[in-house]
Amino acid sequence: MSLTVKSLHIALVFLLLSITCGTFLVSAQGSYPAGEIRQWQMKWQEGPEDNGRKAPVTETEGWMDVEAQAKMPQMPAGVSSAWTKITLPSYSYVSPAVYIQAIYALHVKVYVEERLIFEGDRSFIKDNYSLLLPLDFQDNGKTIYIWTQTLQDRIGIKEKVVIGEHSMLIKDYIKNGLTDVILGGAFLFVAAVLFVCAFFLNREYFPIATSLSIVIASTGVLSITYSPFTYTFYSYLGAISVVFFDVALLSLLPALTFLFENIFGPGRYGIIRRFRKFQTAYSLFCLICLIINGLSGDRYVEFYFFVSTKIIGIIMILQFILLIGCVIVFSLKRNKDAIIFACGFGTAALTGVLELIWYYFNSGNYDLQYWKWALVVFILSLIVILGRRLAQNHSQVVKYSQELELFNNELQRSEKMEIISELAASVAHEVRNPLQVTRGFLQLLSEKSSGDEQRYLFMALSELDRAASIITDFLTFAKPEFEQVSLLNVNEEFMHIQSILLPLCHLNGGKMILEVEEDLWVKGNSSKFKQALINIIKNSIESLGEEGTIHLLAYSRGDSIHIHIKDNGVGMEPGVLSRLGEPYFSSNKTKGTGLGLMVTFRIIEAMEGEIRFMSKKGAGTESITILPRAEGPDDSNSR
Known part of the structure; x- marks a missing residue:
């Protein structure tokens, strides 16, 4: 509490001092304000002997009147120096001074009557002087003579001349520049x-x-x-x-x-x-x-x-x-x-x-x-x-970092695909032959067996067929090139695919909507093209719930064919969506091998197209396949 009181006391003292000092300063400044001298006289050098050694106090001829901030007099040819005469007004300053903000010259001498009070000489080309000239109280009403010499095209006082208290003018003098x-x-x-x-x-x-x-x-x-x-x-x-x-x-x-x-x-x-x-x-x-x-x-x-x-x-x-x-x-x-x-x-x-x-x-x-x-x-x-x-x-x-990450992921995926391709090419052919031989003998045995023995043989044949199907997917992935490339009518291919998968769609409680433009043609193998699309549509069918819908849409845009397969099934999370097409990764199936979408990606790539998926958990999945457009037979599709 005492500290607060002392602080307030000190603050009050400073406030009173500032008010008092401010009052003194204002009164001092107000009593003797600075005055401006806006008129003076100039005289050009009359001869080479005029070097500013003596003020022309007695000379009365040749002077010309000059106004402050007016256009400066033009120097005559052959003239390099001039005199300026300023008559001081009456003043009552305690410490008088004259402030000249800008005067053009290289050599300057200032006299009060015949008394020299300032001299400056510059050996460099900078002719802008700023002068603060202290005066005596006895200089009241006297005349100031300023001798200026230059090598340039300008000379003399440029701005107004100010007379006032030295303590006040020195602030402007210091702040100038x-x-x-x-x-x-x-x-x-x-x-x-x-x-x-x-x-x-x-x-x-x-x-x-x-x-x-x-x-x-x-x-x-x-x-x-x-x-x-x-x-x-x-x-x-x-x-x-x-x-x-x-x-x-x-x-x-x-x-x-x-x-x-x-x-x-x-x-x-x-x-x-x-x-x-x-x-x-x-x-x-x-x-x-x-x-x-x-x-x-x-x-x-x-x-x-x-x-x-x-x-x-x-x-x-x-x-x-x-x-x-x-x-x-x-x-x-x-x-x-x-x-x-x-x-x-x-x-x-x-x-x-x-x-x-x-x-x-x-x-x-x-x-x-x-x-x-x-x-x-x-x-x-x-x-x-x-x-x-x-x-x-x-x-x-x-x-670029994001693109590099994508390229790195794609490179890793390509390396995985390359490894699978080599394994598939080297293993599939070797495995398929003994499987076919085994299947043949089991089929012969099943014809001669009965009861539980025949049932067990049928189960063995079924599993062999499943193994053969997986090996076929391996071969398709390893060699997606098409033995026979032909023009494919997208509308006809979709009609065939719809007839195959529509019963399965109805069996899962869904329906299929087909919207395909006419005269859409692509180049590829019909069976492989159907296989790629069937793999996608089957995944959509298996993700459907009650009253599910699969929307098949195909249209042309420029030189490309866009195929959309959209369902309102369970959808996928972003982490699952980013791994689609990886070997042995199944999105929503517990028994899947992950080869179906992998084969689909390879088939679409072999057709010089691309495929991407968009999905949201609980809102369904949409696949977008983009293939290069081909000209129809007899140029019916050309524009």
Whole structure:
């Protein structure tokens, strides 16, 4: 109880402190809110002696007015530096500061009147500065002079200038570009995990996973090295960051095309493959230019900037247009992967193309910022596609495993059948001859005997006939080929079978319904065909109960004849159903040898057909026999 009271007391104290501190902060912020400076003046460099060593405090001519977030002034030919003059408003901040989110330059000097308060010089091509300039209270109403120098086509302040408390502005200063660094780090982590997982995939998916990891890693490096956060707080890594940015961009483009090619193919006339080869060659060319420029001390920086920025931007636009066109074609073919790819890549490509067009429209005075988030959508779509491929691969493996199990069972069955065939062929002939001799002598003895002796001889003859019947089944199984093959009219065969088995069906309390189409012809031996069907129908008759029905149905479907024999007998369990046709396995008979259905299977196989059973315990059994259809006499059955 005391612990609960103490916890509530501590929570109340923290609540009061937070309310109090929050009130102080709100009051402080509310009393001195940050202000925006939306107008300033610019002046181009007047001569080569102007190197920013002294602020032009006394100069009044040549200044031009500039509005915040308006189109930046176009640099005149031959000009590489400029001065910017900002008049500070009156303020009452305790710790004043000026925050400039984006200013384009490679070399920057900032003066308050004639006092130098900041200087930055970059030896690498990254001209986006983010500045937080602390001020003194005495700087109230003074003028800030900013000298900027560049080798590119843009210069000066891009966004509005904010003045306020240093403790408040530093939050925006730190957060500027921090999200890009976090996003890039997440990309690199995902790419590393995916790359490691790629080694556990099969060869088919290894190139896709590897190229996808390169695309994700390149995107992460681009996000980190393009962020102003990197160059603001880690300026000493600026040169290597620019190199990493270029390498990542030159790796991303061919890897993306290679990934697309692996997912959807080379395209018509191999256009995707050819474009990928061109991209790879051009990326290697740019890498060589990068190495040469680095070894020469940036002597060819302008040429390298042209081939790695201007031309590569045009190539990116062409690549996006090509891939979007291919995605549209594949999507029209209802390819699910193409539809997913279209959603992700369409978002990224459309965003990238629009930003690049806007970049060139503004003569380079625009920082690409939305492409990273569009790439997030695209990468998610690529991961979904890879996941779908892996899921489909897993489904195929499961399917192949099931088929392999079926083939294995069929192989085992075939091996059993082969053993029985060899035994039947080698034993049946040897056994049949002594049985016939024995039967002949017993028949002679029975003619001369009487009474119980004659009855015993008749029983012996009956058992010999039963043994001969089993041996005949063995011979039929061992050699199901037909000595005489002829055209069989299925309707006539069924009429003959019905006349044979109908009395037995009535004797078991059942009835038989026959529905057979006319002009159904198959090739085979009449006696063997009847034997196969009689074996099935006899099993159905023996499974019937009271008021049982056997339905015989035969019809044509395409080039096949379908024969259904369905009863409403006791049915079979799945375990029994799967063993039908095995030697010495009898489904529902205690005295059966299991050879009847085994012989039936062999006869149907010899006729190039197939037979399968469907059954449910207590609901009956249905056999479906499918045989190739034959043309009737005088082509009466031809179509």
